[in-house]
Amino acid sequence: MSNNFNYYTPTRVVFGKGTEEQTGALVKAQGCRKVLLHYGSGSARKTGLLDRIEKSLQEAGIAYVELGGVVPNPRLSLVYQGIALCRKEGVDFILAVGGGSVIDSAKAIGYGVVNEGDVWELYDRKKQATGCLPIGVVLTIAAAGSEMSSSCVITKDEGGVKRGYASDYCRARFAIMNPELTTTLPDYQTACGCTDILMHTMERYFTNGGHMELTDSIAEGLMRTVLRNAEILRDHPDDYEARAEIMWAGSLSHNDLTGCGIQEKDFASHALEHEIGGMFDVAHGAGLAAVWGSWARYVYMNCLDRFEMFALRVMEVEPGRDAQETALRGIEAMEAFYRRIGMPTSLRELGIAPTDEQLVELARNCSIASGGKKGSAKVLQEADMLAIYRASL
Ligand code: NZQ
Ligand code: ZN
Numbered sequence: 001m002s003n004n005f006n007y008y009t010p011t012r013v014v015f016g017k018g019t020e021e022q023t024g025a026l027v028k029a030q031g032c033r034k035v036l037l038h039y040g041s042g043s044a045r046k047t048g049l050l051d052r053i054e055k056s057l058q059e060a061g062i063a064y065v066e067l068g069g070v071v072p073n074p075r076l077s078l079v080y081q082g083i084a085l086c087r088k089e090g091v092d093f094i095l096a097v098g099g100g101s102v103i104d105s106a107k108a109i110g111y112g113v114v115n116e117g118d119v120w121e122l123y124d125r126k127k128q129a130t131g132c133l134p135i136g137v138v139l140t141i142a143a144a145g146s147e148m149s150s151s152c153v154i155t156k157d158e159g160g161v162k163r164g165y166a167s168d169y170c171r172a173r174f175a176i177m178n179p180e181l182t183t184t185l186p187d188y189q190t191a192c193g194c195t196d197i198l199m200h201t202m203e204r205y206f207t208n209g210g211h212m213e214l215t216d217s218i219a220e221g222l223m224r225t226v227l228r229n230a231e232i233l234r235d236h237p238d239d240y241e242a243r244a245e246i247m248w249a250g251s252l253s254h255n256d257l258t259g260c261g262i263q264e265k266d267f268a269s270h271a272l273e274h275e276i277g278g279m280f281d282v283a284h285g286a287g288l289a290a291v292w293g294s295w296a297r298y299v300y301m302n303c304l305d306r307f308e309m310f311a312l313r314v315m316e317v318e319p320g321r322d323a324q325e326t327a328l329r330g331i332e333a334m335e336a337f338y339r340r341i342g343m344p345t346s347l348r349e350l351g352i353a354p355t356d357e358q359l360v361e362l363a364r365n366c367s368i369a370s371g372g373k374k375g376s377a378k379v380l381q382e383a384d385m386l387a388i389y390r391a392s393l
Contacts, residue, residue, distance in 0.1 A: 002212040002261035009255045011148045012174040015248065017240075019178045020138055023053050023095070024060025026174050027136060032093035035064040036086055038106045040098040041071055044140060047184050053097055053138060065089045070098060072284075073155045073162060073277050074105040076120055082109035083119065086133070095136045096172075099193075100144025100153075100284070106135050107152035107170040114169075123154055123163035125371075132169035138176045141185055142247040143193030143285060145200055145254025147175035155278050162278030163369060175251070179243035187237060191341040192285025194230035194246060198223055199269060199288045200253040206299070206306050206377040209264030216309070219258040222249050223314045230341050264376035269295050271374045272388060275362045280352045289343035290350040294392035296331045299378035306377065307331070347393050359389040 014022055027035060035057065037050075044050045045068070057064055067082050085091070086109060096106035110133035112119035121127045137147045146152070151166040182190070201219045226249050232242040252258070259265055272295065273287040282290075300307040301324070308323045311330025315337075320326040335345045344350040354362065363386035366374070374380050380388070 001210045003210045003263040005260045007256060007260055008168055008171075009148060009257070010168075011172045011255070013148070013177060013251065014174060015177045016244075017178060017180055019176045020049065020052060020181070021056060023138060023176060024056035024058075024062060026176065027057065027062055027093065027095060028060045030093055030134060030136070030173060032134070033063070034089055034091050034093070035062055036082065036089075036091045036094045036106075036109070037064045037066045038082065038094055038096050038098075038102055038109070039066075039068045039070065040102050041069060043184065044097050047181070049138070049140065049181060050097060053095075064095075065091065070102045070105045072101050073281055074101040074108075074153075076108075076154055076156045079105055079108040079112060079119060079154060082106075083112035086113045091133070093134050093136065095138070097138045097140065099139070099141035100146040103135070103137055103144070103146040103172070104152045104154060107132065107146070108154050109133070110135055110170060111152075111165075120154075120156060122165045123156075129165070129167050129169055132167070135170060135172045136174050136176075137172045138181075139247070140181045141189060141193055142179075142182055142243075142250035143189075143196045145197070145250050147172055147177070148251045148255035153274065160278040160281070161365070162274045164274065177247050177251070179240060179247045182243050182247060183238050185237075187234065188286075188342065189283070190233050190237065191230065191343055192283045193250065194226055194233070194341060195285035195289045195338065195343055197246065197250045197253045198226050199285075199292070201258045202310075203267045203270060204259040204262055204265045205310065206266050206303055207262050207264050208303055209262050209376050212261035215258060215260050215262065220313045222253060222258060225249055226253075227314070227337060230337075234341050266376045268299075268375035268377070268380050271366050271370050272362075272385060274369065275366045276347075276350075276352070278365075279358065279362065280354075282350055282352065286344055286350055289338045289345060290347050291388065291392045292338075293331060293335045293345050294388050296334070298384065298388050298391065299375070299380075300327050300331065303377035354389075354393075356390075359386060362389055
């Protein structure tokens, strides 16, 4: 059964080779006075991209200030710095050059400038945003989908608490996506990105909240495309066509296209991973791969028809004797894919060894962050979260 939906995707996408040259013109069209050019920890400077962006802004006659240094699992401390800088300089537009971490840092700064009080209160569920500075994006990694999503994930430095906040205010005005820019990525980051892209659709696909045939077909096509092209990139990282397929999939996977008509998304694997990312500072995609198999085995009987469909239509396994066997084959095939692209399928393979005390803490925090329960394939309580963490060791 399909559900009513409200699909809002206001981001202008400028896609393809050399599109970053249009940055100045696109920013100028926003009619802003001063821009914050926000970027990461080195790659954009090293590849020469930042020089080209600066030149493009200068040629368009745009005033800007810069703030680099965003790290993966972007930190609240830099967000505070960015807010202070924007206020001092009268910044009214933020240009994020980077991946999910830079874009999310830009969104949080944008919230902080517009909303009075401590911006962390949004992430702490203590208040709601009433606006955000407008954001533009030059994307350098296909992964988080933040360039078209409504969400923003920030890590508080003390205690490593990673929390998300979503609203339409932070949706990017434009996203420049040149797949060529992603060829400088380390293989590990490319694989992490492909994993995250798959997961954003899987989190919507494994649901007990209704579905639509068209949405399912889009989701399955997207997942098959990512599975195929991730392996092409493993062997041929410079393949432009594969880079392009993955980059476009990354945006469509998290702009809610694959959630239309589905009332409840699952997102339990994401909730489980965010706590791990906060505590152990691991790459988001790798953290997802490490917990997914344990999550899937824990919940699949509660959502058997969807797991069976996934096995047959996405992983394209031979049917088993019954739906259960087919579903399990699909889960195994997914884990085998993760291994083939160098992703972990357990916390040990992820390179961390949490104590049982830490697992208990992760489950408690995951439950708090989720408001007590999470999921649609199966609704998880804190005890379920702990069981999944333990199974994923
Ligand atoms: O900082 P630099 O030096 O740029 O290095 C980055 C970083 O180390 C590097 N990199 C990026 N583009 C590159 C490059 N290196 C060489 N060449 C390039 N072209 O890659 C590393 C990872 O970058 P990051 O931005 O952290 O990756 P990603 O896009 O995966 O973002 C991850 C963050 O997004 C959050 C995650 O939790 C995590 O904090 N998410 C955000 C979402 C959203 N806002 O909608 C949804 C996601 O589910 C996710 O939670
Ligand atoms: Zn994700």
